Amino acid sequence: MTAETTDLAPLLEECFLFDAVEDSYEMTGITGRxxxxxxxxxxMNGPARFERAGMRYKHWxxxxxxxxxxxxSKDGVRFTNKFVETTKLKEEEAAGKFxxxxxxxxxxxxxxxxxxxxxxxxxxxxxxFNGKLLAFGEQAIPMELDPVTLExxxxxxxxxxxxxxxxxxxxxxxxxxxxxxxxxxxxFSMTEPMLNVFEFDHCGCxxxxxxxxxxxxxxxxxxxxxxxxxxxxxxxxxMDFTRFWGEGISVMESLKWEPEKGSVILVAAxxxxxxxxxxxxxxxxxxxxxxxxxxxxxxxxDVLEMDRPxxxxxxxxxxxxxxxxxxxxxxxxxxxxxxVLLERIAMKYDLATDFPSTGAELCGSKYDAFWVLGIxxxxxxxxxxxxxxxxxxxxAGDVCDKWIAPHGEYLGGEPVAVMNPKNPxxxxxxxxxxxxxxxRGEYLIFDGHKLSEGPIxxxxxxxxxxxxxxxxxxxx
Numbered sequence: 289m290t291a292e293t294t295d296l297a298p299l300l301e302e303c304f305l306f307d308a309v310e311d312s313y314e315m316t317g318i319t320g321r322x323x324x325x326x327x328x329x330x331x332m333n334g335p336a337r338f339e340r341a342g343m344r345y346k347h348w349x350x351x352x353x354x355x356x357x358x359x360x361s362k363d364g365v366r367f368t369n370k371f372v373e374t375t376k377l378k379e380e381e382a383a384g385k386f387x388x389x390x391x392x393x394x395x396x397x398x399x400x401x402x403x404x405x406x407x408x409x410x411x412x413x414x415x416x417f418n419g420k421l422l423a424f425g426e427q428a429i430p431m432e433l434d435p436v437t438l439e440x441x442x443x444x445x446x447x448x449x450x451x452x453x454x455x456x457x458x459x460x461x462x463x464x465x466x467x468x469x470x471x472x473x474x475x476f477s478m479t480e481p482m483l484n485v486f487e488f489d490h491c492g493c494x495x496x497x498x499x500x501x502x503x504x505x506x507x508x509x510x511x512x513x514x515x516x517x518x519x520x521x522x523x524x525x526x527m528d529f530t531r532f533w534g535e536g537i538s539v540m541e542s543l544k545w546e547p548e549k550g551s552v553i554l555v556a557a558x559x560x561x562x563x564x565x566x567x568x569x570x571x572x573x574x575x576x577x578x579x580x581x582x583x584x585x586x587x588x589x590d591v592l593e594m595d596r597p598x599x600x601x602x603x604x605x606x607x608x609x610x611x612x613x614x615x616x617x618x619x620x621x622x623x624x625x626x627x628v629l630l631e632r633i634a635m636k637y638d639l640a641t642d643f644p645s646t647g648a649e650l651c652g653s654k655y656d657a658f659w660v661l662g663i664x665x666x667x668x669x670x671x672x673x674x675x676x677x678x679x680x681x682x683x684a685g686d687v688c689d690k691w692i693a694p695h696g697e698y699l700g701g702e703p704v705a706v707m708n709p710k711n712p713x714x715x716x717x718x719x720x721x722x723x724x725x726x727x728r729g730e731y732l733i734f735d736g737h738k739l740s741e742g743p744i745x746x747x748x749x750x751x752x753x754x755x756x757x758x759x760x761x762x763x764x
Contacts, residue, residue, distance in 0.1 A: 294670035297608075298696045302724035302752075303673070304606040305344075308336040308354055309751040312368040312437075315358070320745035322360065322733060323716060325708045328763040329435070330358040330718055330731075332701045333414040333423055334756030336371065338605050341385040347392020347540055348602035352377050353411030355423055355438050356753055358718075358731060369753060372410040372423045372431050373440035375401075391426070392540035392603050405453065406539065412458035413758035417469055418492050420444065424458040426509075427473060435762075449494035455484060458758075459510045464649045468495065470513050470558075472520070474506065476529050481505045485518055485556065500556055500564045505529065507543055507597075512580030512589060513652050517624065518556050519589045521574035522566075524549035525597045545597055547571040553589055553620060553629075567622055567629040573597045578617060578644040581654045586621055586630070590682075592641050592660070593618040593634070607671040609663060614638040617658070617680050635680060637687040640666040642674070643702035647715065648760065650707075656683050659703045659717050659736065664692060673698045674755070677719055679739055691739040698722045700755020705736055709763065713737075716744070720755055729753055 335351025338344055345351060353372040358365060371377060376388045388407040389398040401407045408425030414433070415422055422430040422444055429452065432444040443452070450456060455473025462469050467490030475482040481502040487495045505527040512519045524546045532542040551571050556564035575598055578590040595613040602608060616638040621631040640663040646655050662676035675698055679689040693699055700720040708714035715736030722729045729752045733745040 294668065296665040296668060296670040296672040297698070299724035300608070300671060300673055300698070301606040302727070303698060303700075303722045303755060304338055306752060308369075308371075308754060310370050311751060312366070313750060315365040315367050315747050317748045318365060318745060320733070320743060322365070322745045323708070323714075325710065325714075326360050326706065326716060327362070328360060328761060330360070330704065330759065330761050331414045331416070331421065332356045332720070332756040332759045333372075333411060334701065334754055335409065335411045336754045340380065343386050345386075345390055345393045345605060346603045347390060347538070348605060348608060349411070349599070350390030350393050351409065351411060351754070353409045353423060353425065354754065355414050355433060356756065357438060358747070359436075365747060367747075367749065368436075368438055370438040370440075372433070374407070374410050374431060376407040376409055390538060392538050392599075394536060394538040394541070396536070398536070402453065404533065411757070413460070413760075415460055415462065415760050416762040417460075417462060418490060422460070424460060426458050427455050428452070429454060429456050430460075446488055446492045446494060449488070456486070457509070457511075461511075461513060461651055462648070463513065463652055465515065465652070466490065470518065472508070472511055472518075474502070474508055476505045476527055478505070478529060483508075483520065483554070487558070496559065498556065498561075500554065504549060510574075510576045512577040513558065514580050514582045514587065515652065516558055516582065517580070517587060518558055519577070519580050519587070520554045521551065521569075521577065521589075521591055522554055523551045523573040523597070524571060525573060540599060540603070543597070543599065553622065555587065555622065555624060565627040567620075567627065569620060569629065569632070573613075576642065576644055578658050579646045579650065579655055580652060583654055585623070585625065587624050589620040589622060591618050591620070592616070592644060598642075609640060609666070609672045610670060612640045612663065612666055612672070614666070615641045617641065617660075619682065635686045637662070637678065637680065639663050639676065641678070643758070645702050645705045645717070645759075647705045647707045657681050657736070659705050661699055661703060661719070662690070675699060677703050677717060677734065677739055679736065689737070689739045691734065691742060693721065696725055698724075698755065702757065702759040704759040704761050706761045718759070718761075720753065722752070722755060727752065
């Protein structure tokens with residue numbers, strides 16, 4: 289922090305700069321009520337090591353990936369967490385120091401995979417698929433984990449359809465109607481950048497791979513889909529690989545915000561072989577989409593729209609979000625036949641909103657409610673972090689419910705929404721709660737439609753864990 293900023297997040301360093309402990313144990317001391325129907329496993333992935341041998345990563349995205357699991361059964365609740373044993377982690381464990389260049393951290397003599405790309409830490413997301421558990425990082429094939437023990441089993445290449453240099457993003461999505469898994473990857477060619485869209489059947493066999501030419505080397509993190517379309521928000525955050533390779537700098541330092549190039553939403557047919565089309569939108573930035581669906585022949589693309597990119601606010605660890613941009617839920621209504629944007633509908637809530645969740649069974653279909661994290665002090669100078677869990681409603685037109693953590697306490701991990709299979713109107717939301725002044729953490733379970741009433745259950749942890757990024761829930 290600088291002399292001009294204020295510490296709006298006291299003891300935030302205690303949420304990042306500690307040695308994470310791997311463990312597995314039955315959770316005790318649980319207070320409140322866990323719904324009887326909540327039977328299955330919650331998963332979370334996120335960065336969990338930022339220091340080694342006197343060196344500290346600069347950027348939140350650089351930390352080694354750690355997956356946490358909470359299994360809810362009739363016999364009790366069990367917590368397990370483990371690092372994802374990537375090539376990067378194993379080599380650095382053996383050497384006792386950082387070796388590979390990070391997303392936001394570079395140094396003389398650092399290493400790249402094959403000399404051309406990052407060796408990712410698999411620290412972004414974790415999804416059950418086809419009886420397997422897959423941990424994802426940016427631009428690389430996932431790692432398969434044991435769904436119960438979280439032991440790393442190796443790289444998962446979808447029956448040979450992918451290889452170690454295939455561009456493959458961290459936001460794979462499962463279509464609840466078919467069981468198919470969709471994902472994308474950007475080929476960052478300096479002459480012909482390409483958007484690759486993949487779809488695999490429920491057994492992991494490649495059904496199709498579509499390629500769409502891009503004008504620029506866009507940095508894209510997420511996408512949306514419907515039964516007929518895939519949608520991408522292409523903002524003017526442009527990757528310069530000439531600098532990345534030639535100057536030995538990080539990805540973060542190689543990204544350039546060029547708002548004069550404008551933003552577009554690219555829409556492509558999911559199965560038909562036909563050209564994608566683009567509609568212009570305000571020159572903003574989108575890290576995460578909320579959801580997409582079709583209604584009355586129109587396409588709804590719901591996003592979290594920011595005034596400018598957020599990655600710069602992920603550094604320096606632990607002084608994050610010092611000048612974070614406003615971020616608001618926005619719906620774009622598109623006519624896919626006429627290929628035009630009909631309407632932009634924006635909500636007022638804009639407190640650095642992030643990590644949206646709608647419930648896995650509603651992915652790609654019509655929905656109303658969604659849940660996100662927010663930063664109450666956003667807009668004030670100084671480091672800060674997520675301290676609000678919020679429910680938004682398109683029917684209500686804005687945020688309609690929220691819970692705010694006490695000052696100096698923080699929330700983390702996508703607030704996964706889990707619907708009761710026998711009563712979709714009943715839902716819970718699960719997220720991490722860190723209390724650095726007490727040197728401890730816990731998981732909170734909320735009634736998804738009564739956030740303001742506070743947690744319905746608290747699940748204390750034996751050891752602190754990091755806040756984490758993306759989450760999922762698997763029944764059974």
